[in-house]
Amino acid sequence: MNDAADKNGMGRESAGNERHGKTMVEAINRALREVMEEDERVVVIGQDVGVDGGVFRVTDGLIDEFGSDRVIDSPLAESAIAGVSIGMALNGLRPVAEMQFSGFSYLAFAQVEGHAARLRWRSRGGLGVPMVVRMPYGAGVRALEHHSESREAFYGHVPGLKTVIPASPRRAHALLHAAIRDPDPVIFMEPKALYRSFREDLPEAPDEAEIGRARIVQQGEALTIIAWGAMLRPVLKAAARLAEEAGEVAEVIDLETIAPIDAPAIADSVSRTGRLLIVTEAPLSYGPAGEVAMRAIEGAFFSLRAPICRVTGWDTHVPFFAREQSYLPSPQRIFDAARELLKH
CATH class of the missing domain: 3.40.50.920 (Rossmann fold)
Known part of the structure; x- marks a missing residue:
């Protein structure tokens, strides 16, 4: 995919754009809001994603608009978050699960690797698991242990998983739309150093984004x-x-x-x-x-x-x-x- 930098917003960081564009947090929140408005099968689940709006406020306001049946505050149990999401996906929903930090996601790895990534293969194509697992990752924000690692190789190595990492607010908006539409499980790793570091204008409709294309x-x-x-x-x-x-x-x-x-x-x-x-x-x-x-x-x-x-x-x-x-x-x-x- 050969896109010029100005088409996708990278490099367009004028003073006006810094003031009036969207941060990555706001872009992801908007993408979630848009897909939840379009598709009632989409639900959000994770620790503190509802009432508190997530530890980084990525899901802020969603529970007020869509209610606690679709924005679900889970216990502090990553394996349960992933396992319940798999069950939802197998029964017609499209869950977007949040791990508060990628360093906590290893507690859910058995569910993701052993079930979400394998069910299409195990069922000979009969079952899909259309779920997204969002997780902040990476260093640069002076965080504590288990909060700063970059372990995308763990997930990229697992057959049956797709692993996506956006580099700007505009691409996060586009790629999250693509991830939620995907019929298979997607690991959506969000570089938290970029959450509020700069802004970009977002188009009315998301940019074209295809998982698997640079x-x-x-x-x-x-x-x-x-x-x-x-x-x-x-x-x-x-x-x-x-x-x-x-x-x-x-x-x-x-x-x-x-x-x-x-x-x-x-x-x-x-x-x-x-x-x-x-x-x-x-x-x-x-x-x-x-x-x-x-x-x-x-x-x-x-x-x-x-x-x-x-x-x-x-x-x-x-x-x-x-x-x-x-x-x-x-x-x-x-x-x-x-x-x-x-x-x-």
């Missing part, structure tokens, strides 16, 4: 930079500096979907630029960056003019507060890696 945010020929979630913004800053200081224009791709991965988009871009830089806040080892690199090797090996480079988090747990920013890929680290690639 998005070209900036076209270029010098090298390909692939990122997703909160890492797209430092990538764009590094790419702008690269163009200004070195006169080299990078092609920037927002992966958007970890699984299924858009291998053709990766191969097509790398075959034209010959260089690939992958940026993710997940730890280096066994992370999604390795999968992106392998797809590039499989699809465009003979076009590579330099070794593939990764700028990632470290193979540690996310450190607390004072050292958190040192853990995350910065525009400087990304810029330095791009300059090294261009030497080849």
Whole structure:
């Protein structure tokens, strides 16, 4: 999917847009409200999603509009939230379950991996599980332990699951619509560092979004930079500096979907630029960056003019507060890696 940056809102952050657009929290809330108005089968379930509007206020006001039968405050029991959602989906509803933080979602992993992801396969196509599991993830907000990790590889590795990560309010709005429409379970990971960091105008109708398709945010020929979630913004800053200081224009791709991965988009871009830089806040080892690199090797090996480079988090747990920013890929680290690639 080759979309210009201005079409999808990335980069359009003028002062007026900052004041009058929507944050990612507001964009997700609007998407939920819209699909609940359109389809009475859609229900929201999770801890504190109703009366309190969610820990980040993503579901704020929904219980007042749709009632407690469709906006359900659950016990503090992630496995139960997932299990009940699976039952709802099997019986005609379209649940959107919220895990307060991705670090708590592991308590529901047995239900998600053992049942939600397997039921279509187990029933030979007879049963679908049209549910979405929303979860804030990632570092950068000075949170406590179990609140800051980036473990999208856990879910991307599970057959039968789709894993989506938006990088802006406008794309969150579009991708959540697509996720709720999907006939299979979708893990919808929301980079909480972006929840209120900037605003974008939302269209009257959601932008086109297809799960499994990457998005070209900036076209270029010098090298390909692939990122997703909160890492797209430092990538764009590094790419702008690269163009200004070195006169080299990078092609920037927002992966958007970890699984299924858009291998053709990766191969097509790398075959034209010959260089690939992958940026993710997940730890280096066994992370999604390795999968992106392998797809590039499989699809465009003979076009590579330099070794593939990764700028990632470290193979540690996310450190607390004072050292958190040192853990995350910065525009400087990304810029330095791009300059090294261009030497080849």
